[in-house]
Amino acid sequence: MSKLPHIGTSIFTVMSQMALENNAINLSQGFPNFPVDERLTTILSGLAKENIHQYTPMSGLPSLLEKIANLTNHSYQRTVSPKEEILITAGATEGIFATIQALVKASEEVIILDPSYDCYEAPILLSNAKPIRVPLNNEFTPNWERINNAVNKKTKLIIINNPHNPTGKTWTENDFLQLEKLIDTYPNLIVLSDEDYEYITFEQKHISVHLRLKLWEKSIIISSFGKSFHITGWKIGYVIAPENLMREVKKVHQFLVFSVSSIAQHAINEYIDLVDVNQIGKFYKQKRDFFQSLLKETKLELFPCEGTYFQVASYKNISNESDVDFTKRLVTEFGVATIPISTFYANGNDNKCIRFCFAKDDETLIQATERLRKF
Incomplete structure (x- = not known):
């Protein structure tokens, strides 16, 4: 008997798998797709041969x-x-x-x-x-x-x-x-x-x-x-x-x-001795501003993004579908994976909103928004 009977595979795993199967651009799961700081990878390479x-x-x-x-x-x-x-x-x-x-x-x-x-x-x-x-x-x-x-x-x-x-x-x-x-x-x-x-x-x-x-x-x-x-x-x-x-x-x-x-x-x-944490927000602010400028050319309505590397948008001007159905169609027909906000609610509250992760290189964001303009 399950201790967590109502909990299945997370929506992040589901959407990332759908993105893979449909050769879609993955703006769903929250991870960057750009290279790690070379200073960190250089440190890691050097440490690999040490007794640590x-x-x-x-x-x-x-x-x-x-x-x-x-x-x-x-x-x-x-x-x-x-x-x-x-x-x-x-x-x-x-x-x-x-x-x-x-x-x-x-x-x-x-x-x-x-x-x-x-x-x-x-x-x-x-x-x-x-x-x-x-x-x-x-x-x-x-x-x-x-x-x-x-x-x-x-x-x-x-x-x-x-x-x-x-x-x-x-x-x-x-x-x-x-x-x-x-x-x-x-x-x-x-x-x-x-x-x-x-x-x-x-x-x-x-x-x-x-x-x-x-x-x-x-x-x-x-x-x-x-x-x-x-x-x-x-x-x-x-x-x-x-x-x-x-x-x-x-x-x-x-x-x-x-x-x-x-x-x-x-x-x-x-x-940690080399990195300035104050620059992290500045880096992602450029990402946010760039992504928002691209999304303004679509029919999506953007919510304020004050922190994180996530952008929430309403699609109510595009479709009356549930957000789960809309995100699945977004993957299969338009090749962009996002996350439906209703899955973050216990009661499945559906406000016709989806979440994008903009921790991606500029080319990925450009390609994704080109597909989103086709609505």
Whole structure:
């Protein structure tokens, strides 16, 4: 008997497979198609012959933990303990899974804000806990009235995702003030802040939980080297949390993977000294602006993209089909793979919107939009 009877193959796998079968341009799954920084691949090549291929310590390579602490201090002026408050994980997904498994008990509740990334619900269900799906507003901003009504004494965790996948929205100062009020009202509530795209924001600087002193002792923050350094296939991220919470997360982590790829950690340990994280957002802003300029020549309506490398668009002026049917036809008839937004909702809410990934080289984006103009 299945523990997750309603969960099948993810929409990302489905659409990427359809793209392959139909020789379509894949703007669905969120990974770059341009080369990795040559400085990083050069470091990796050099390390391959060194004696660095055995287990690292469970929490991570000590020198890399130190550098993450320095990066956090530089980016957010927050001091964290490398030894006690940082954990290297097998991607952000493992960090999220380990956190939920470690902290959420049977019969407790976890708030998920929909549309939401698909890795949040499974570890909640596997904990015999209850996911509470709370819809965002139509413009994909937090609805604090709904959130406050959903939280009660059983609520253990609220998961926030900023910048937001799939919509590219970012939280405002007021959103964090509202979150802090919620924590004041429910002092046992813990925040799981998924900040995979923290260095990919555009007009407004990213507001991290790291910047909210009132939230530090109540929050676990998830980050991703895969997203920041364009190396999603390396599956390497990190978690920052106060020692009392991190102690519990590490207990689960050690029995999931124990430690993360040694050569990846060593490579990032050297590369992090060379890269300027402030340039990441500038790089993707050029991508966003270029892609948006191309899409304006189509019949799609674009939503604001404030962060991430995802662009949401409405196709309501083109078709009345469900977004799942529309995206499938988009692959088979027009040769472009995207993601239907309804799949990010528990109730399948269909607003006739689709998500594009624009972390692609310019030629790929040009070819894709040429096909989209044929509607």
